[in-house]
Amino acid sequence: MAKVLIVDDEPNLRLLYETELRRAGYETMTASNAEQGLEYVDTMAPDLVILDIRMAGMDGIEALQRILDRDNTLPVILNTAYSSYRENFMTWSADAYVTKSSDVGELIDTVKSLLQQRLVEN
Amino acid sequence: MTGHPDHRDWRAETLLCGFEQSLLVQLVIDDETRIVLASEGAGRLFGWSRSDLIGQRLRQFAVPPSAIDSCQQSARCESGDPFELEFRTSSGSVVPVEVLCGHFVGPDGATLCYLFLDDHATRASLESLRTARLAKLSLLNQVSDALYGAHLTLEQVLEAVLICVAAGQGLRFNRAFLLLIDEAGQTLRGEIAIGPSNHAEAERIWQNLETEPVDLFEMMTTYDRSLRETDVAVNEIVRHLSVPLAEEDHFLIRAMNGRQPILVTGDFQAPGVDKVRELLGHDTCAVAPLTTHHGPVGVFLADNAISGSAITDLDLEFLQLFANQSANAIESSRLNRELERRLMDLRKAHRKQREDQQTLLRMERLSVMGETSAIVAHELRNPLVSIGGFARSLERNLPEGDSNREYAAIIVEEVGRLERIIHDLLDFIRPQKRLRKRVDCDQLIRQAVERMREQLEARNVGLQIDLQAGEVELNCHPGEIQQVMQNLVMNGAQAAADGGGTVRVTTRRIEGGVEIEVLDDGPGFAPEHADQLFSPFYSTRTTGSGLGLTICRQIIKAHGGVIRADNRSEGGARFVVVIPLPRPSGSD
Numbered sequence: 001m002a003k004v005l006i007v008d009d010e011p012n013l014r015l016l017y018e019t020e021l022r023r024a025g026y027e028t029m030t031a032s033n034a035e036q037g038l039e040y041v042d043t044m045a046p047d048l049v050i051l052d053i054r055m056a057g058m059d060g061i062e063a064l065q066r067i068l069d070r071d072n073t074l075p076v077i078l079n080t081a082y083s084s085y086r087e088n089f090m091t092w093s094a095d096a097y098v099t100k101s102s103d104v105g106e107l108i109d110t111v112k113s114l115l116q117q118r119l120v121e122n
Numbered sequence: 123m124t125g126h127p128d129h130r131d132w133r134a135e136t137l138l139c140g141f142e143q144s145l146l147v148q149l150v151i152d153d154e155t156r157i158v159l160a161s162e163g164a165g166r167l168f169g170w171s172r173s174d175l176i177g178q179r180l181r182q183f184a185v186p187p188s189a190i191d192s193c194q195q196s197a198r199c200e201s202g203d204p205f206e207l208e209f210r211t212s213s214g215s216v217v218p219v220e221v222l223c224g225h226f227v228g229p230d231g232a233t234l235c236y237l238f239l240d241d242h243a244t245r246a247s248l249e250s251l252r253t254a255r256l257a258k259l260s261l262l263n264q265v266s267d268a269l270y271g272a273h274l275t276l277e278q279v280l281e282a283v284l285i286c287v288a289a290g291q292g293l294r295f296n297r298a299f300l301l302l303i304d305e306a307g308q309t310l311r312g313e314i315a316i317g318p319s320n321h322a323e324a325e326r327i328w329q330n331l332e333t334e335p336v337d338l339f340e341m342m343t344t345y346d347r348s349l350r351e352t353d354v355a356v357n358e359i360v361r362h363l364s365v366p367l368a369e370e371d372h373f374l375i376r377a378m379n380g381r382q383p384i385l386v387t388g389d390f391q392a393p394g395v396d397k398v399r400e401l402l403g404h405d406t407c408a409v410a411p412l413t414t415h416h417g418p419v420g421v422f423l424a425d426n427a428i429s430g431s432a433i434t435d436l437d438l439e440f441l442q443l444f445a446n447q448s449a450n451a452i453e454s455s456r457l458n459r460e461l462e463r464r465l466m467d468l469r470k471a472h473r474k475q476r477e478d479q480q481t482l483l484r485m486e487r488l489s490v491m492g493e494t495s496a497i498v499a500h501e502l503r504n505p506l507v508s509i510g511g512f513a514r515s516l517e518r519n520l521p522e523g524d525s526n527r528e529y530a531a532i533i534v535e536e537v538g539r540l541e542r543i544i545h546d547l548l549d550f551i552r553p554q555k556r557l558r559k560r561v562d563c564d565q566l567i568r569q570a571v572e573r574m575r576e577q578l579e580a581r582n583v584g585l586q587i588d589l590q591a592g593e594v595e596l597n598c599h600p601g602e603i604q605q606v607m608q609n610l611v612m613n614g615a616q617a618a619a620d621g622g623g624t625v626r627v628t629t630r631r632i633e634g635g636v637e638i639e640v641l642d643d644g645p646g647f648a649p650e651h652a653d654q655l656f657s658p659f660y661s662t663r664t665t666g667s668g669l670g671l672t673i674c675r676q677i678i679k680a681h682g683g684v685i686r687a688d689n690r691s692e693g694g695a696r697f698v699v700v701i702p703l704p705r706p707s708g709s710d
Contacts, residue, residue, distance in 0.1 A: 012508035019515060054500060081503035099545075100503055102510020102537050 002115050005046035006030045007037035007063065008079070009055040013100075017050065020104045021111065034058035041067055041074070048115055050107070051094075053080040064094055073121075075114040079107065142172065145248075147219070147239035152232060155180040155190055167219075167241055169212030180237075183209045185216050204240070217243055255436075258293070262286070262444050276455045277314075283448040284316045287424050293440050295408070295424035295433075296324060299360050301374065302412075302420035302452070303367065310374060310420060312363030317428075319355035324428040359401050363423070365394065374398070377409045378418045383442040384409040385433060398423075408433050410441040412449035419449045484657070503544055510537030546673065560704070563596045563636050564589040564629055570604035571627050574611045583615045584624035591629040591636050597704035602677045606685075609670040610640040610697050617644030617695060635683070635702040646689035655687050674699075 004026045006017045014030040021028050029044060031037035033055055041049065049067060053060035064076055078094040096110045141148060141159065147167045150159040157178050165172035168183060181187045185208040204220045211217055220240040228234040280300055287298035297317025304311045318324040365372050370379065372394035377384045386395060388405045399405055404427035412419040422445050426433060513533035520527035571587055578585050596603065607627070614625040623643040630637050647655065656675040678685045683701040690696050 010504050010508070013504060013511075016508055016511040016515075020511070081500050081507075100507045101541060102507050102514065102534070104511055104514070 001025070001027045002047040003027045003029065003044070004111060005037065005040055005044070005049045007034060007049065007055075007060070008052040009033055010052070013052075016104065017107070020108060024108050024112070026111070034060065034063035037063055038066055041070060046074070047118070048075045048077070048111060050077045050079050050111070053078060053082065068093060073118070075118055077107070077110055077114065145244075147241050147244065149175075149180065149237045149239070151180050151235050151237065152228075153235075158228075158234060163241075163244065164239070167211065167217065167239065167244060168209065183211075185210050207239075209239075217241060258440055262440075262447060276452070276459050279448075279451050279455045280314050281316070283444070283451065284314060286444060287422060287441065288316055293424070293437065293444060295437070295441070296426045296428040297356050297402075297424065299356065299363065299423040300420065301360075301363055301365075301423065303418065308367060310365045310367060310378065312360035313420070315356035315360035317356045321428055362401055363398070369394070374409060374421055374423075378411040378413075378421050381411050381413050381418070383411065383438050383445075385435070385438050402427060406433060408438050408441050410438070410445035412445050412452065414449050414453045416453065419453055421445075422448070503541070506537050506541055506544075510534055510541070513537065546670070558597050558599050560595040560597050561600050563591045563594045566596065566598075566600055566603060567591075567607055567627065567629055567638060570607035571611055574608055574615075578611070578615050578625065581615055582622045583618050585611075586624055586626040588626065588628045591631050594631060594636055594703060596636065596681075596701055598681055598701065599677075603681070603701075606674045606677050606699065607638075607640075609674050610699075613670060613697070614640050614642035614644070614695070617646075618642040623694075632700070635700050638699040638701070640697045640699075641690060641694060643692075643694040646693060646695045647687070649689070652687060656685070 004021050006014055006021075006028060008014050008017070008030070009032055011032070014032070018028045018030060029040060029046065031040050034051075035058055037049070037051065040046065051060045051063060051067075060078060060080070064078065067074060067076055075095045077096045077098055079098050079100060081100045095114055098107050098110055101107075138159075141161055144161040145163040145166070146161060147163040148159075148161040149157055149164050151157055157175050157180055160172050160175040162172055165175055168175060170178075181190045184190050189207055202222075202224070204222045206218060207221050208216050208218050219242070222238040222240070224236050225233055226236065284298045284300055287293045288295050295317075297315065299315040300313045301310050302313045303309070365374055367375060369375055371392075373384060373386070373392035374394060376382075376392070384390075386399075386405075386407045386409060398407070402423075402425055404425050407423055407425035410422040410424075412421060422441060424433075424441060510533070513530045517527055517530035517534060520530065567589060568587060571585065575585050611625055611627065618625055626639075626641040628639045628641075656671045675685050678699055678701065681701055683699060685697065685699045687695060687697050
């Protein structure tokens with residue numbers, strides 16, 4: 001069962017994503033800030049990371065760089081309330097960019113396709 | 123006078139001078155009716171020069187000569203009552219006169235007779251001259267009243283004064299030319315002219331003008347009718363009349379600066395005269411300066427080139443009189459025109475300022491929106507995701523038929539609406555720096571619009587597509603253009619829906635671009651809303667974000683195009699989008 005790490009400082013969103021991802025058949029773990037997220041990447045070997053951008057402390061863009069420094073094959077989905085980050089080239093290195101929506105369908109679909117892709121590549 | 127060599131009494135001298143110059147017909151004869159003294163008037167009556175009359179016998183002019191034999195014998199003379207006599211003039215005509223006479227003794231003791239001849243013809247012609255003078259003066263007065271009273275344009279004033287110079291009831295010149303100092307103050311330039319180019323025309327026109335009443339406006343109307351086509355020749359001449367003010371010796375400039383009218387007769391010589399004569403094709407003309415208290419304005423030039431009749435001192439006097447009045451009228455209507463021009467400039471500047479202000483206001487609004495929307499995005503989008511997301515989960519988990527499931531669905535729907543507003547807001551402020559590509563115009567529009575067909579049918583709205591742009595490629599961001607089309611079509615569908623109407627989409631090639639129209643047959647929009655249709659948050663509907671048309675304008679503008687809206691004459695609204703085509707080579 002693939003493990004998905006959710007990094008977001010909004011507890012309600014973490015809960016929503018957890019619920020939906022589990023329902024879709026994934027194992028989940030959550031981190032409430034970027035530092036904790038990086039720690040879990042090192043220690044818990046997730047198969048995919050969902051990363052919020054605007055967070056207190058280290059932001060998602062910096063966290064993304066650090067994750068890629070460790071393992072650039074690990075798929076990362078940037079998930080944010082801001083569509084404007086799409087213009088920031090620093091976000092281009094992420095595997096996907098999904099704007100936050102109450103319809104979690106797009107996020108789940110993206111997770112699914114990235115994991116499948118990874119499976120094929122490996 | 124007392125120092126005069128022959129020591130004649132100066133009073134006698136003055137009286138004699140007055141007698142001789144008088145236009146009254148006065149004679150002094152001796153007892154053989156020989157003329158000893160004659161007045162100017164007597165010379166004119168008999169058709170002789172005054173000096174030639176001296177020494178002639180008066181009886182030789184009388185009809186019959188026996189009517190005056192010897193003055194002393196005439197009892198009529200003694201009575202002091204006037205009596206009738208007839209005289210033959212040098213031209214052979216017989217003139218009846220009334221005679222008054224009296225005797226006195228001359229310096230050498232001889233008896234002399236003083237005769238005063240009251241000549242009906244002379245009196246009549248003097249009177250008619252006076253009447254004519256009066257008529258002209260009255261016309262001039264009327265003209266000047268009219269010029270000041272009425273709000274005439276400069277052109278009308280110029281025309282009116284020239285008509286008066288030429289009209290039969292006016293100054294009766296054949297042709298009149300008006301030269302004015304140009305606006306740069308450098309040149310005296312021919313402005314306009316009126317007058318016929320030949321005898322036949324002249325006769326027709328002046329006949330008309332003379333029989334019609336003496337009223338400025340009627341004269342102008344008559345002029346319009348009869349002179350319009352005939353003054354081409356004089357206006358050709360006037361265009362060539364141009365003298366730099368620096369040529370101070372030029373007779374026109376001298377007349378103007380010296381404020382003196384000039385009668386240019388055949389033997390008149392001065393710098394510039396010959397060239398003007400050549401232009402006029404005539405030797406004689408009258409020049410009258412136009413002067414206001416600000417200084418010279420221009421000159422009148424008038425001649426009798428058609429009839430060839432002489433210009434009298436009286437004509438010149440009147441021309442100058444009239445010039446003085448015209449100058450002021452011309453000056454004031456020139457000032458008026460200048461004022462109007464400045465007023466227009468001011469209005470334009472004011473309008474521009476207002477537009478700039480509105481643009482500024484709109485930009486300010488947009489920048490505030492940009493800032494607030496960033497906050498909105500974060501502070502609203504996150505909670506909305508949780509609310510909507512869990513509501514979705516609830517809806518899914520509740521059994522069918524449970525009313526709570528329905529309530530959850532309502533939350534999901536409403537949250538969706540709020541999220542769309544936020545999406546529109548963020549789209550609206552996002553900088554448009556995406557890559558463009560070349561796509562077939564009609565194909566792109568068809569794709570975008572066809573996608574809407576189902577939604578329209580669900581609303582019972584028909585869709586007509588008529589794409590005529592031909593094989594044309596737009597250099598654009600296809601997704602954005604499609605968004606514009608979908609917004610416009612949905613907009614039309616919402617307007618048309620009430621009547622179960624139709625939305626029609628057309629394309630066609632125009633100069634330099636493509637024109638796309640989206641037409642509906644709904645109620646249209648109130649004209650006073652036309653300006654606001656594309657403003658943010660302007661919406662007459664209760665649903666939607668109020669940003670749809672604003673985004674459309676933003677996108678079309680980013681593509682270098684324009685979007686506008688109007689009401690169709692047959693009802694409904696029309697949105698027109700014009701997108702310029704990429705230039706043929708290497709410009710993208």
